[in-house]
Amino acid sequence: xxxxxxxxxIVQRKIRERILCxxxxxxxxxxxxxxxxxxxxxxxxxxxxxxLEEENLVYRIPRKGTYVRQQKNILFAYHxxxxxxMEAPFFAPVVGAIQKxxxxxxxxxxxxxxxxxxxxxxxxxxxxxxxxxxxVGDHFLRPKQFYEKPCVRVLGMSGEKARFDHITYDxxxxxxxxxxxxxKKGDRKLAYVGYRNAEIFRTRCRxxxxxVQHAGAVCCFTPENPETFSEQFIxxxxxxxxxxxxxxxxxxxxxxxxxxLAAGYLYEKGILPGRDVHLISCNNDPKLKSxxxxxxxxxxxxxxxxxASEAARLLIRRINGFSGPPVHKQYMPKLIENQQNxxx
Numbered sequence: 001x002x003x004x005x006x007x008x009x010i011v012q013r014k015i016r017e018r019i020l021c022x023x024x025x026x027x028x029x030x031x032x033x034x035x036x037x038x039x040x041x042x043x044x045x046x047x048x049x050x051x052l053e054e055e056n057l058v059y060r061i062p063r064k065g066t067y068v069r070q071q072k073n074i075l076f077a078y079h080x081x082x083x084x085x086m087e088a089p090f091f092a093p094v095v096g097a098i099q100k101x102x103x104x105x106x107x108x109x110x111x112x113x114x115x116x117x118x119x120x121x122x123x124x125x126x127x128x129x130x131x132x133x134x135x136v137g138d139h140f141l142r143p144k145q146f147y148e149k150p151c152v153r154v155l156g157m158s159g160e161k162a163r164f165d166h167i168t169y170d171x172x173x174x175x176x177x178x179x180x181x182x183x184k185k186g187d188r189k190l191a192y193v194g195y196r197n198a199e200i201f202r203t204r205c206r207x208x209x210x211x212v213q214h215a216g217a218v219c220c221f222t223p224e225n226p227e228t229f230s231e232q233f234i235x236x237x238x239x240x241x242x243x244x245x246x247x248x249x250x251x252x253x254x255x256x257x258x259x260x261l262a263a264g265y266l267y268e269k270g271i272l273p274g275r276d277v278h279l280i281s282c283n284n285d286p287k288l289k290s291x292x293x294x295x296x297x298x299x300x301x302x303x304x305x306x307x308a309s310e311a312a313r314l315l316i317r318r319i320n321g322f323s324g325p326p327v328h329k330q331y332m333p334k335l336i337e338n339q340q341n342x343x344x
Contacts, residue, residue: 011038012048019057019068020106028058028066056105056316072107072319074312075125075132075146079115086113090255090283091135094154094308098133101312114143122146131319133311136200150318152311155304157200158330165318167311169302170330171200175207177335178252178280181298183215185278187250191220191241193262194234194254201254204282208252220248234258238265250278256285259297273297284336303331 005013011034018024028034031049035042049066052058060066076098078086086095102109110129114122122145131150134142142151142164152165182190190212192205212219222237238261241248253259259281263273272295273279279297281288288296314327 007040008044008047008051011040011045012051014038015048015052016055016057019052020103025068028068030065056320069106072105072130072316073110073128074102074107074315075110075112075129075149076135077112077114077132078135080113081115083113086111086135089285090304093304094135097305097308098312101309101316105312105316107316119145131315133315150315152315152318152327154307154311155302157203158328163326165311165314165327167307167314167327167329168331169307169333171203172207174282174300174333175204175209175252176211177300177333178204178282179208179211179215181280181335181337182250182252182278183212183217185250187248187278188217189220189246189248190217190250190252191222191248192252192254193222193237193241194258196254204252204254218248220244231261234261235265238262242266242269242271249276251280253279253281253297256281256283256288256297256299259288259299260285263295263297267295282333298335298337300333301336302333307331 015024015028015034028049029037031042031045034045038045049058049060053060053066056069058066058068076095080086099109107130110125112125114125117125122143126145126149129146129149131152132142132146134151134153136154136156150164152167154166155168156166157171158166158168179190190208192208194201196202196205209219209221220241222240241251242265251262253262259279262279266273266277271277274295274297280299281297282300282302284299284301288299310329314322
């Protein structure tokens with residue numbers, strides 16, 4: 001059972017609910033009036049209001065009163081020709097975490113794909129918002145219409161020279177850790193499987209290959225990818241690799257989608273994942289749990305919820321006047337290893 005909330009927490013919750021539903025706007029009722037309304041003493045109300053102020057729901061002006069903050073409009077922007085781009089399961093924890101933080105801070109999220117929008121449409125959108133969160137994209141530059149708005153970028157390749165905040169994960173270390181994981185399994189012939197046209201995947205693949213070669217092992221390469229993810233191309237990669245005279249015994253799959261395809265392919269060929277071939281992928285997609293534990297690929301969790309939550313909180317601070325230097329932060333990916341994987 002959870003802890004019983006204190007009186008001030010109950011008052012805080014009730015006032016918060018009235019603010020978020022629009023019942024309370026403008027000037028907040030006085031402390032004495034709220035104390036009578038909730039049948040508590042004024043110190044309890046004062047403590048509740050202090051916490052609401054920390055949540056950015058209210059602000060105080062000495063000798064004048066307490067005021068409900070006007071709702072802020074936050075643009076959650078992405079830039080991709082595929083209108084269904086953000087429907088991929090990978091982004092669900094990101095969107096959910098951002099929505100949660102914004103709702104707690106009385107902010108409304110405007111969700112837009114700004115790919116192909118005219119300058120007039122972008123200018124009109126900029127007038128409606130107080131700040132923006134940009135997500136991924138190799139070449140997603142902040143449009144000039146938004147230069148005066150606070151901006152935080154999430155995920156994607158780290159850009160230390162950016163003049164705005166960027167919170168992501170350490171992409172370079174993924175390739176290194178993937179190689180080290182497979183090398184520790186005793187694999188001496190390894191390969192990368194998956195889409196790699198985007199810079200984020202090219203970097204993972206390059207670091208993976210460099211780490212493998214530095215250890216004196218062999219890294220196999222397959223033909224370049226098409227412009228978009230294709231199951232047929234992944235299967236063609238696997239055919240090219242596994243039909244070699246000495247096929248690789250360790251595969252680094254760029255995504256969990258590629259890892260799922262690889263595991264199914266290996267089963268059909270009578271090759272047991274986790275025993276004959278070790279797999280490691282990236283994203284920690286729930287679909288990997290459909291595999292029996294001995295064959296389940298290792299993967300990396302990219303701290304998506306933590307990244308998104310911190311980005312949303314930072315943007316709210318920027319909107320409220322925080323003017324420190326740009327924040328460039330990278331989270332360390334977390335290796336999720338199936339302890340039941342068997343050694344050859």
